[in-house]
Each structure stands twice: as structure tokens, then as C-alpha cells.
Amino acid sequence: MKASIRTFLAEEDGVTALEYGILAAVIAGVLVVAARTGLSDMFDTLFSKLKTLVESASGGAPSTPTT
Numbered sequence: 436m437k438a439s440i441r442t443f444l445a446e447e448d449g450v451t452a453l454e455y456g457i458l459a460a461v462i463a464g465v466l467v468v469a470a471r472t473g474l475s476d477m478f479d480t481l482f483s484k485l486k487t488l489v490e491s492a493s494g495g496a497p498s499t500p501t502t
Contacts, residue, residue: 467474
């Protein structure tokens with residue numbers, strides 16, 4: 436039992452995966468901050484086009500439900 440616990444504590448595979456995960460998160464954060472304006476414009480355009488597509492497929496602007 437003690438040998439298996441020592442082996443588990445000596446393994447570094449999980450630590451390496453965690454380090455790569457943290458590194459990927461930091462790089463993604465830096466890219467988002469650096470390209471904030473471009474990303475904002477891209478998502479505005481994307482959702483505008485999607486809204487237009489949905490409205491044209493449904494036959495017009497969505498109606499509000501009446502109760």
C-alpha cells in the first residue's frame with residue numbers, strides 16, 4: 436500500500452497536463468484582450484447576419500406573444 440501511494444505521489448503526468456491547461460488558458464486570455472475590438476466587431480456582424488437569416492426564414496420579425 437505504501438509503495439503504491441509513493442508511486443502515485445511521484446507521478447508527474449497529471450501535473451504536466453495541468454500546466455499545459457493553464458498555459459492554454461493564459462494564451463487564450465491574452466488573445467482575447469489583444470483582439471477585443473476585432474472580436475467584438477466580428478460577433479456583432481455574426482449575430483446581425485444570423486438575426487437577418489432567422490427573420491427571413493420565419494417570414495418577418497418575431498411577434499410578441501399575447502396572453
